[in-house]
Amino acid sequence: MSRKNIIAANWKMNMTPSEAAAFLDPFLNTFSEATAVDIVIAPSFIAMPKASELITPNSAVALSAQNMSHEASGAFTGETSAAMLKEINTEYVILGHSERRSLYGEDDAVINKKVHAALSADLKPILCIGESLEEREGGQLESVLTTQLEGSLADVTIEQMGDVVIAYEPVWAIGTGVTATPEQAQDTQAFVRSVLAKIFREEVAAATRIQYGGSVKPGNAADLIGREDIDGFLVGGASLDPQSFAEIVSAGIGG
Numbered sequence: 323m324s325r326k327n328i329i330a331a332n333w334k335m336n337m338t339p340s341e342a343a344a345f346l347d348p349f350l351n352t353f354s355e356a357t358a359v360d361i362v363i364a365p366s367f368i369a370m371p372k373a374s375e376l377i378t379p380n381s382a383v384a385l386s387a388q389n390m391s392h393e394a395s396g397a398f399t400g401e402t403s404a405a406m407l408k409e410i411n412t413e414y415v416i417l418g419h420s421e422r423r424s425l426y427g428e429d430d431a432v433i434n435k436k437v438h439a440a441l442s443a444d445l446k447p448i449l450c451i452g453e454s455l456e457e458r459e460g461g462q463l464e465s466v467l468t469t470q471l472e473g474s475l476a477d478v479t480i481e482q483m484g485d486v487v488i489a490y491e492p493v494w495a496i497g498t499g500v501t502a503t504p505e506q507a508q509d510t511q512a513f514v515r516s517v518l519a520k521i522f523r524e525e526v527a528a529a530t531r532i533q534y535g536g537s538v539k540p541g542n543a544a545d546l547i548g549r550e551d552i553d554g555f556l557v558g559g560a561s562l563d564p565q566s567f568a569e570i571v572s573a574g575i576g577g
């Protein structure tokens with residue numbers, strides 16, 4: 323089964339609107355036409371309208387949010403709805419990032435509501451899962467990932483899974499400079515795929531794209547992308563520099 327690689331930049335709370343424009347101007351010229359990979363940029367909410375202006379519908383790059391509310395509208399101060407994201411041509415939304423889970427108390431039940439809200443609005447979720455070092459060393463890797471997948475994807479249909487991307491991000495590799503080895507990432511992502519086969523069915527598991535995230539850099543991207551169950555990256559720090567993100571995208575095209 324051939325899956326199109328998807329390389330996404332998660333800018334987190336970095337890049338003002340003008341900084342986003344300064345990144346995107348040259349970057350969009352480098353990747354101006356459809357490429358062999360899907361390229362996704364997730365700016366902060368405040369930089370998204372600027373990014374949306376620059377990313378035209380026929381550009382090779384798609385716009386993503388880093389989070390959204392599961393509520394449609396109303397008295398939810400500080401929140402952003404799916405309809406608001408759709409109006410500025412957002413295609414993807416990162417959900418359940420470990421920083422949302424650990425710093426803002428999001429659990430699988432809330433993330434599941436967000437996944438359903440996104441899918442109903444025709445937004446493609448990039449669903450993040452991953453274990454802490456303590457959990458990995460304590461032998462809980464498989465149970466943690468299984469619980470996250472079952473909880474976050476509860477009641478998602480086989481048809482809807484066509485729009486879902488999974489991002490495996492071991493918490494111990496995020497922003498630490500410690501990358502999972504290609505073997506660790508491959509073994510874990512093969513396991514994730516086997517869980518998807520149990521929840522849905524074999525064909526769904528085979529078709530679902532699974533990204534790796536956690537200290538991806540130009541220097542390690544090619545090794546990681548060469549592995550069978552790694553279908554792209556969710557990149558934090560190294561996505562803030564257009565040159566280094568372009569190199570990671572190029573590794574994705576080659577892999």
Ligand code: 13P
Nearest residue numbers: 332496497536537558559
């Ligand atoms: P780093 O690439 O900075 O480790 O961050 C990974 C990440 O959390 C992407 O969502």
